[in-house]
Amino acid sequence: MADVVFFHRVTQRYYKGPQILREASFRLGEGEMMFLTGASGSGKSTLLRLIGSLTRPQTGQIAVLSQNISQLRRSEIPAFRRQIGIIFQNPSLLAERTVFDNVALPLVIRGHSGADIGRRVRGALDAVGLLNKEKAFPITLSGGEQQRAGIARAVVATPKLLLADEPTGNLDPEMAREVMQLFMRFNQIGVSVLVATHALGLIRHLPYRIAHLENGRIDIQSADDAAAPAIAEKLI
Amino acid sequence: MSAAKNTVSARATKAPSWWSRVLQDHSRAISGSFTQLVQKPIATLLTAFVIGLTLALPAGLDTVLRNLDIVGDSLQGSLRASLFLKDSVTPEQAQDLNRVLGKRPGVASSRLITREQALQEFKEHSGFGEALDLLKDNPLPATIVVTPDHHAPEAQTDALMKELVKLPEVEQAQLDEKWLQRLYAILDLVQQAVAVVAAALGLAVIIVIGNTIRLDIESHREEISVMKLIGAPDSFIRRPFLYTGLGYGLIGAVLACAMVAGVALLLASPAHQLADLYDAAPALHGLAPQAVGGVFGAGLVLGWLGAYWAVSRHLHLIQPT
Ligand SMILES: Nc1ncnc2c1ncn2[C@@H]1O[C@H](COP(=O)(O)OP(=O)(O)OP(=O)(O)O)[C@@H](O)[C@H]1O
Ligand SMILES: [Mg+2]
Secondary structure, three states: OOEEEEEEEEEEEOOOOOEEEEEEEEEEEOOOEEEEEEOOOOOHHHHHHHHOOOOOOOEEEEEEOOEEHHHOOHHHHHHHHOOEEEEOOOOOOOOOOOHHHHHHHHHHHOOOOHHHHHHHHHHHHHHOOOHHHOOOOHHHOOHHHHHHHHHHHHHOOOOOEEEEEOOOOOOOHHHHHHHHHHHHHHHHOOOEEEEEOOOHHHHOOOOOEEEEEEOOEEEEEOOOOOOHHHHHHHHO | OHHHHHHHHHHHHHOOOHHHHHHHHHHHHHHHHHHHHHHOHHHHHHHHHHHHHHHHHHHHHHHHHHHHHHHHHHOHHHOOEEEEEOOOOOHHHHHHHHHHHHOOOOEEEEEEEOHHHHHHHHHHHHOOHHHHHOOOOOOOOOEEEEEEOOOOOHHHHHHHHHHHHHOOOEEEEEEOOHHHHHHHHHHHHHHHHHHHHHHHHHHHHHHHHHHHHHHHHHHOHHHHHHHHHOOOOHHHHHHHHHHHHHHHHHHHHHHHHHHHHHHHHHHHHHHHHHHHHHOOOOOOOOOOHHHHHHHHHHHHHHHHHHHHHHHHHHHHHOOOO
């Protein structure tokens, strides 16, 4: 099985900043869902930015969807990014566009027809439970609703890989659980998912591997195989 | 049969043809930049006004030059050389010479005034009619009036004059209305100056539009960042700004034409009086169709160039955070 993310001995430090990653390595398999944990400032966002080609890697090797990130030319980055869905802690919706138009953006840049866009956007909004808010402007949404609109935008064009950076950061526990279930459902239809999160309580008993970042290195904790599937089923 | 039909229609909805996709992308970009221009009408009009003024200057100067040229054309009769022939030249030789001169390059026309005709004219105009009858011989020489082509450069006309003087049949030559020739020379010079000024102003238009688009880019920072995050190609992000540049150029061109037409209208009646005074072309001519085309062409090209300049300098500086 091909790796969707191949992260090999990556070292990264910001200019005049501390060393964030020290020869960190891990792999995300095709169709796999994985969590990324670590203390605040440990480098989770940095790692996701590297995978999404938002930050250039310094040393080491990163291959995403069989493409070598460090060799991507600037002109190749847009096409690369269209293969992945990225969700930030701050959903970064465009204030002057409706929820519908925000979610439609990835389809518009791909040149989908109006009818096709309508169908797919409503599908994505339905999946995140925002169908009744399609005409609303982001400012009128709650934090959780904005977060879900951001998720809808990330998945509307059916990416192969979903990267989420603390997607449950400003959600209440109930909502956080729902969002996690949403990711699990996307994963079940074949999307590879990598979620950076602080919510250890929420993920500890789920049947997924956890990559733990500490001192610039990644420590993989395998899923609690025995207990997890039952819990996962119950959650979904 | 119906299965094949279904496949075709299914493909039609899923993958629109290349053309309809291009059309769709561009109409989306155009509506986007139209919204952008309309959302802040004052700023848009101010920018377009500056562009209009810059385009109107060379267009207006060109119109003035064209009018002077027309006035000059109607005065062309006064730019000519009178060749006074030697007494020894027979009327037949004079006729022949007149024909030859009329066909020379650089000569617009040539007319022979015989000694008899000259005397006749002089009698009529001078009031010495009776007195001249007392003269035994006709003292007036035969004359060939040569009208040079006024579009020829002054140097060429001068050379022509020198040659005419040296003709064995010619006693003396006189170039009338040298000032008119000077005027044409000056007009030529001014025309070249206008071209230089137009080029400089064109650069100014590029800078004005480039700067305006830069501010537009700045105010859409957030949007551009999100677009890049979701993998929008550069061409997609660029397109609405390029159309905005074209929009500024277009509105500027409309304003420029309106300004020149307005000034021409204001000057119409004083120009009419002036023309009467000189017995010249009666009407002031407004913008020529070519000039209108030029203004619109320049507006669009410069608008696009200004936008492209701004976009290529500033878009890549915005990266998703
Ligand atoms: N652009 C930058 N320039 C310099 N230093 C940076 C930059 N971005 C992040 N850092 C530093 O790199 C370290 C790791 O940051 P990062 O955002 O990856 O951590 P994180 O694990 O996502 O933290 P959190 O859980 O709080 O989001 C931090 O110490 C941060 O101060
Ligand atoms: Mg972070």
